Amino acid sequence: MSDTRAGPGAGGREAVARVAVTPEAAEVIRSLRAVHGPLMFHQSGGCCDGSAPMCYPQGEFRVGQRDVFLGEVEGCPVYIGGAQFEYWQHTHLTLDVVKGRGAGFSLESPLGVRFLTRSRVFTDEEYEQMKQAPPPRRGPPE
Numbered sequence: 001m002s003d004t005r006a007g008p009g010a011g012g013r014e015a016v017a018r019v020a021v022t023p024e025a026a027e028v029i030r031s032l033r034a035v036h037g038p039l040m041f042h043q044s045g046g047c048c049d050g051s052a053p054m055c056y057p058q059g060e061f062r063v064g065q066r067d068v069f070l071g072e073v074e075g076c077p078v079y080i081g082g083a084q085f086e087y088w089q090h091t092h093l094t095l096d097v098v099k100g101r102g103a104g105f106s107l108e109s110p111l112g113v114r115f116l117t118r119s120r121v122f123t124d125e126e127y128e129q130m131k132q133a134p135p136p137r138r139g140p141p142e
Contacts, residue, residue: 020073024096028111033075037058040063041055041079051117055115063079066082067082069138082138095117096115099113100114101113
């Protein structure tokens with residue numbers, strides 16, 4: 001599994017990664033990027049595919065002011081809806097892929113696979129480090 005660091009935190013230490021990707025999902029991302037160019041992910045808590053992470057060509061999904069930037073996987077920005085972040089802010093998310101088709105508009109659907117999110121609660125040590133770091137960025141990139 002590939003962790004994505006958020007960059008230096010307080011005291012110059014690496015910030016705790018909020019998002020990672022499995023090797024299998026990374027392979028799918030690389031193949032999608034070869035066809036579609038730069039990509040992005042958005043994790044919602046809404047309808048359609050429930051709370052499945054959706055993969056879009058970068059710029060084809062409008063990032064809202066309340067959306068939270070979690071980090072990058074395979075060079076792709078990953079956002080989560082603001083309301084969903086409130087529930088999952090203490091959770092490390094890992095993008096994975098399984099066989100089957102999702103019900104949404106995510107780019108992997110024609111490949112017969114779908115992205116899903118696996119999660120775990122941050123450790124006490126990770127949580128303490130996160131309290132020292134600035135909050136994650138909200139809204140679209142500048």
